[in-house]
Amino acid sequence: MASAGTGKMTVNPDIAKERRNAGFHVENLTNFIYHGPERVRRRRYMQNIALQDPVMKDSKPWAFRTREEEYELSLRKQLHVLQRQKDLGITDEFDKFYYNEATAPNENNPVGLHFGMFIPTIEKHGTEEQKKKFVQPAKDLKIIGTYVQTELGHGTFIRGLETTATFDPKTQEFIVDTPTLSATKYWPGNLGKTVNYCILMAQLYSQGKCQGPHMFLCPLRDLTTHQSLPGVELGDIGPKFGFNANDNGYLRLNNFRIPRINMLMRYSKVLEDGTYVKPANSKLSYGSMVMIRASIVGAVSRALAQACVISVRYSAVRRQTEVSPGGPEAQILDYQTQQYKLFPLVATAYAYHFAGQAVQSNFLNISKEIEAGNLQQMPVLHALSAGLKAFSSWGASAGIEVCRMSCGGHGYSLASGLPKIYTNITPACTYEGENSVMMLQTARYLFECAMMVQKGQRLPDLVSYLSMDLSAKSCMTSDVALGCLVKAYQHRAARLTNAATAVVQRHINEGQKPTDAFNMASTQLTWAARAHCHQYVVKVFVTTVTEANIDDRTKAALTTLCKMYAVNGIMENLGEFLQDQFFNTDQVDILTRKMMTLLADVRPDAVALVDAFDYHDKVLDSCLGRYDGNVYYALYEYAKSSPLNEKDVLDSFHKYIKPLREGQATSSLPSRL
Ligand SMILES: CCCCCCCCCCCCCCCCCC(=O)SCCNC(=O)CCNC(=O)[C@H](O)C(C)(C)COP(=O)(O)OP(=O)(O)OC[C@H]1O[C@@H](n2cnc3c(N)ncnc32)[C@H](O)[C@@H]1OP(=O)(O)O
Numbered sequence: 001m002a003s004a005g006t007g008k009m010t011v012n013p014d015i016a017k018e019r020r021n022a023g024f025h026v027e028n029l030t031n032f033i034y035h036g037p038e039r040v041r042r043r044r045y046m047q048n049i050a051l052q053d054p055v056m057k058d059s060k061p062w063a064f065r066t067r068e069e070e071y072e073l074s075l076r077k078q079l080h081v082l083q084r085q086k087d088l089g090i091t092d093e094f095d096k097f098y099y100n101e102a103t104a105p106n107e108n109n110p111v112g113l114h115f116g117m118f119i120p121t122i123e124k125h126g127t128e129e130q131k132k133k134f135v136q137p138a139k140d141l142k143i144i145g146t147y148v149q150t151e152l153g154h155g156t157f158i159r160g161l162e163t164t165a166t167f168d169p170k171t172q173e174f175i176v177d178t179p180t181l182s183a184t185k186y187w188p189g190n191l192g193k194t195v196n197y198c199i200l201m202a203q204l205y206s207q208g209k210c211q212g213p214h215m216f217l218c219p220l221r222d223l224t225t226h227q228s229l230p231g232v233e234l235g236d237i238g239p240k241f242g243f244n245a246n247d248n249g250y251l252r253l254n255n256f257r258i259p260r261i262n263m264l265m266r267y268s269k270v271l272e273d274g275t276y277v278k279p280a281n282s283k284l285s286y287g288s289m290v291m292i293r294a295s296i297v298g299a300v301s302r303a304l305a306q307a308c309v310i311s312v313r314y315s316a317v318r319r320q321t322e323v324s325p326g327g328p329e330a331q332i333l334d335y336q337t338q339q340y341k342l343f344p345l346v347a348t349a350y351a352y353h354f355a356g357q358a359v360q361s362n363f364l365n366i367s368k369e370i371e372a373g374n375l376q377q378m379p380v381l382h383a384l385s386a387g388l389k390a391f392s393s394w395g396a397s398a399g400i401e402v403c404r405m406s407c408g409g410h411g412y413s414l415a416s417g418l419p420k421i422y423t424n425i426t427p428a429c430t431y432e433g434e435n436s437v438m439m440l441q442t443a444r445y446l447f448e449c450a451m452m453v454q455k456g457q458r459l460p461d462l463v464s465y466l467s468m469d470l471s472a473k474s475c476m477t478s479d480v481a482l483g484c485l486v487k488a489y490q491h492r493a494a495r496l497t498n499a500a501t502a503v504v505q506r507h508i509n510e511g512q513k514p515t516d517a518f519n520m521a522s523t524q525l526t527w528a529a530r531a532h533c534h535q536y537v538v539k540v541f542v543t544t545v546t547e548a549n550i551d552d553r554t555k556a557a558l559t560t561l562c563k564m565y566a567v568n569g570i571m572e573n574l575g576e577f578l579q580d581q582f583f584n585t586d587q588v589d590i591l592t593r594k595m596m597t598l599l600a601d602v603r604p605d606a607v608a609l610v611d612a613f614d615y616h617d618k619v620l621d622s623c624l625g626r627y628d629g630n631v632y633y634a635l636y637e638y639a640k641s642s643p644l645n646e647k648d649v650l651d652s653f654h655k656y657i658k659p660l661r662e663g664q665a666t667s668s669l670p671s672r673l
């Protein structure tokens with residue numbers, strides 16, 4: 001059974017009926033999503049331990065907490081969790097991930113960047129000596145770190161960073177410095193108050209020459225007193241759109257000295273005499289960003305999935321408007337427009353989930369090659385992770401907002417859980433590379449591939465479709481076969497890549513510099529990159545369902561969703577599929593009809609499809625997304641717990657409203673206005 005979790009109230013009859021009528025067995029789909037029954041059992045076991053823990057039990061809804069309380073609670077919980085996991089001997093990465101997912105659904109982990117970026121960066125970019133010196137103390141939380149790159153003046157343009165690290169051979173130290181206001185580091189997570197160390201990205205100077213941005217291990221606070229070290233000024237940057245349990249920080253360094261060993265020297269080095277040794281590829285130091293970009297695809301899929309669980313369950317229990325006069329009000333899930341808002345998003349959540357797994361596995365495979373010294377696939381991995389990060393975070397952000405609005409007024413309350421999901425995930429469009437910029441990186445790669453096609457060269461598998469025959473028309477017939485859908489997406493991406501490449505070439509032929517030509521074509525280049533990412537997601541989804549080893553009914557439900565994802569993407573971007581008459585009018589009619597049929601096909605399975613994500617009520621933390629559907633009870637209880645209700649009559653009444661009335665009583669009001 002999918003997670004229930006809330007009290008002993010009876011289940012709302014509408015949602016109970018939905019579950020009875022589903023055409024497939026939810027548990028089978030859950031097993032498929034999480035790689036088998038054993039993993040599902042383990043996931044629930046881990047999450048149960050976490051949820052039973054008294055330290056995890058909240059005394060009041062998070063929304064009623066101040067920022068300081070949020071930060072403190074989050075820190076307390078996360079440090080407790082680490083200790084618990086140690087005590088319980090939980091070491092498996094999956095176990096830890098699921099345990100963590102259940103412990104802090106609403107807080108941004110104050111040691112997240114320590115474990116997610118600081119330690120992995122040392123492990124990947126440090127020498128054996130550095131790993132020995134720093135990794136164990138970091139794992140034991142003797143040093144706590146983060147990744148400090150962005151400055152007030154520069155986030156995107158890493159080569160433009162102004163913080164300097166100048167080697168002094170006399171003392172065998174680097175002098176790290178913030179030379180200008182715009183060089184102030186700004187935004188890094190957990191920098192303000194939590195960490196005592198960081199990976200600092202700074203321009204390396206040695207023997208009077210700038211060698212570009214490099215990574216340094218920089219102490220920031222005294223390891224005992226936690227006071228900021230002399231020469232270090234840092235703090236929190238204040239409240240943000242979301243992410244408020246996180247002390248994103250600022251940092252200024254005033255000619256602060258760190259030992260030579262603190263430069264991460266696995267790939268590039270500064271020798272004792274100041275000689276600089278170049279890495280095999282200067283972009284190796286961007287590796288930590290690539291790693292996180294690859295994992296963001298999975299993270300945004302989970303956020304969108306949670307928003308879908310909430311909005312679909314709510315739509316099943318919410319009744320609004322008599323369909324015929326005097327008759328019962330319909331479940332809003334029965335309105336086709338509501339289905340059209342939500343079902344493609346459910347399909348998208350599944351699509352991103354599978355794409356996230358595929359990107360992650362590409363990342364792991366190519367990383368192994370990079371570790372072994374083979375850097376050939378670095379550009380492929382960069383183009384894939386940058387583009388998919390942008391494509392999926394844009395899609396998820398927009399989708400979560402649709403989920404919120406599909407819940408009407410109640411979606412606007414923080415009680416729905418939806419605003420929090422949105423504000424937590426929408427910065428993924430910005431951090432780890434602003435999305436348009438990331439799309440342009442992917443486009444740059446596609447442009448190079450298009451040039452290879454022009455020269456008759458062979459392309460890597462991931463982009464081999466770019467050499468397809470663009471004069472071919474669509475094979476789409478009324479059965480809307482999966483293979484034809486994939487071909488359609490590949491055709492669109494190849495055509496847009498060719499078109500954008502042609503624009504760049506035209507500008508160059510007209511005398512523009514290549515960089516200017518690229519900028520003049522950049523909007524069209526991002527269309528190509530978006531289309532490329534879209535075809536990747538469709539292809540992964542199609543391959544996943546085609547190869548899925550599951551029972552027929554589950555496979556049928558998943559195939560319906562897969563078609564819905566692909567057909568909906570065509571309908572939403574119809575112009576791009578029609579411009580060269582790839583589809584004819586009849587085929588567009590077929591697809592339009594198919595879209596409506598698919599909505600009806602998904603309808604009986606909708607609740608089961610979101611239940612299959614298996615999110616516990618405590619993880620969703622939503623009055624609208626409760627498994628038992630008792631949303632009005634939850635909203636009423638939530639309202640009652642508002643701190644404004646602690647007193648019936650507030651002091652402010654006595655201070656402001658009452659005197660006004662008394663004043664009015666004594667003043668002579670004008671007889672007419
Ligand atoms: C934290 C917990 C984690 C747990 C996991 C859970 C999942 C997520 C959960 C969310 C947690 C939230 C934490 C938030 C963390 C945020 C941290 C940050 O934002 S940190 C701050 C993040 N900040 C950013 O992301 C900044 C974004 N900016 C950049 O990355 C770069 O400035 C740039 C790529 C835009 C340009 O770089 P530039 O040096 O000017 O390069 P050029 O343009 O001159 O191109 C030269 C050539 O290099 C090529 N190439 C480039 N990169 C790579 C690569 N990686 N590889 C290979 N190649 C690469 C490029 O294609 C080109 O090739 P070609 O055409 O010549 O053949």
Ligand SMILES: Cc1cc2nc3c(=O)[nH]c(=O)nc-3n(C[C@H](O)[C@H](O)[C@H](O)COP(=O)(O)OP(=O)(O)OC[C@H]3O[C@@H](n4cnc5c(N)ncnc54)[C@H](O)[C@@H]3O)c2cc1C
Pocket residue numbers: 113146147148149150153154155156157186187188189243248427430431432433434435436437440
């Ligand atoms: C919640 C959050 C957490 C963060 N955590 C960290 C962290 O832990 N560590 C860290 O170092 N940083 C962190 N950051 C900073 C983040 O990585 C940067 O904000 C991000 O890389 C974008 O850079 P920017 O702010 O300079 O945007 P800008 O580059 O100023 O972007 C502004 C606009 O300019 C456009 N633009 C910029 N350059 C180009 C170009 N070349 N071509 C076309 N358009 C362009 C962009 O598309 C965008 O529309 C975090 C940010 C947030 C919001």
